[in-house]
Amino acid sequence: MSPDPAPDALRDLPSLDPVIHAQPRLRVVVALAALGEEDQVSFPRLQQLVGMTAGNLSTHLRKLEAAGYVRVEKTYQHRTPVTYISLVRTGRRAFEDYTAALQALLADAPHLTTRERVP
Amino acid sequence: MLVHGDIAGIADPEPDRDQANSxxxxLELIxxxxxxxxxxxxxxxxxxxxxxxxxxxxxxGACCLASSSTPRAAFPAWVAYLILGVASAAAGVISTVETVHPxxxxxxxxxxxxxxxxxSWGLVYAALFFLILGLAVQGLPPALLARLWPGLAVLVGGVLYVAGGALWQDRLLYLLGAWTVMVGAASTFAGTPGNFAVLSLAGGGGLIAVAILLVLRRLPGRSGA
Known part of the structure; x- marks a missing residue:
């Protein structure tokens, strides 16, 4: 299996951000976007919020981090390692663009790329 | 980079194939x-x-019934204060849990x-308690105290709702605060036990009405909540 296969459904929708478009990552991004700009959420709390296994969440967070959308910060609280996650400004903007692209796609002809329509 | 389940080289447990939605x-998921x-x-x-x-x-409501003289009080004042105290304590616990837990x-x-x-709720209400206590100790007539403390208690709650509305840019909370402030002030004109009736129905009723409005707004099929 290739490491990051191009999903069939994306072939028709070239301008939808594939990092966000995968359903589990969309859930993570929406949950993080519900927090304030400088807020951070701990890994276990986020895991409980989106209802994923730790392994799945780690995998998706790594992809979001690689895209520069989330920041993963390791720190210590009472000598216990804690991981905090936040949606950085780039990720917030990418999510807004993605939502706008979806709305434009649904409003207009589905075969056209959204890039021509979203200002 | 992650602590949890971060094992290098592990196979992707959820490949992206088949996970892209229409x-x-x-949009519905969002x-x-x-x-x-x-x-x-x-x-x-x-x-x-x-x-x-x-x-x-x-x-x-209980205070109103307890201080009514026509035909006669339904029950002694201490029962009314007990009801108010227990109900307020329960509401305080709910508020605290609802703030801390999520x-x-x-x-x-x-x-x-x-x-x-x-x-600030705890701080402000503790200060209000001592303000009323101070006035009582200084000899403010009980008839005036009975108009002052309930009106102030509701007015102060309204002030905090106004502040919350401004803080979170929540129009409904701000309006509720404005209404509650006015109810608290207006109650003093009604005398006793009329002031308790105003605070019970218009004050408590206002809070319950907004709570119901929030529930209705949250129901599925309503966007922009």
Whole structure:
């Protein structure tokens, strides 16, 4: 299996951000976007919020981090390692663009790329 | 980079294949999940509002019945104070749990704002208690005290709702605060036991009405909540 296969459904929708478009990552991004700009959420709390296994969440967070959308910060609280996650400004903007692209796609002809329509 | 389940070279447990939605499904997911995530992260304010609404409705209602002289008081004043005290304590517990519980695992400005706002309720009501106690000790006539303390208690709650509305840019909360402030002030004109009736019905009733409005707004199929 290739490491990051191009999903069939994306072939028709070239301008939808594939990092966000995968359903589990969309859930993570929406949950993080519900927090304030400088807020951070701990890994276990986020895991409980989106209802994923730790392994799945780690995998998706790594992809979001690689895209520069989330920041993963390791720190210590009472000598216990804690991981905090936040949606950085780039990720917030990418999510807004993605939502706008979806709305434009649904409003207009589905075969056209959204890039021509979203200002 | 992650502590949890981060094992180098592990196979992707959830490959992206088959997980891309139609645009329609994605948009629906965003709308429904955004609302649900916000509910889980910020709690349900209508619970605390309804708790205080019921506390005021029952507590001030009981005070009204206890201080009525025509035909005669339904029960002694201490029973009314007990009802008000127990109902307020229950509402306080609900408010505290609803502030602290959803925010676990979250750090940052919005968490600090919520905690500081929550603490100001305890601070302000403790100060109000001592203000009334001081006036009573200084010999303010009981007839005046009976008009002053309930009106002030409701007015102060309204002030905090106005502040919360301004803080979170929440128009409904701000309007509720403005209404509650006016109810608290207006109650003093009604005399006793009329002031208790005003605070119970208009004050407690206002909180319950907004709580119901918030529940209706949250129902599925209503966007923009």
């Amino acid at each position: 645009p329609q499904a994605s 709308h429904s999940w955004r609302r649900e995530a916000a509910r889980r992260l910020f709690g349900t304010p209508e619970l605390a509002l309804a708790g205080w609404g019921v506390a005021w409705l029952l507590g001030f 925010g676990r695992g979250i750090i940052g400005p919005s968490r600090r704002v919520a905690l500081w706002y929550g603490w």
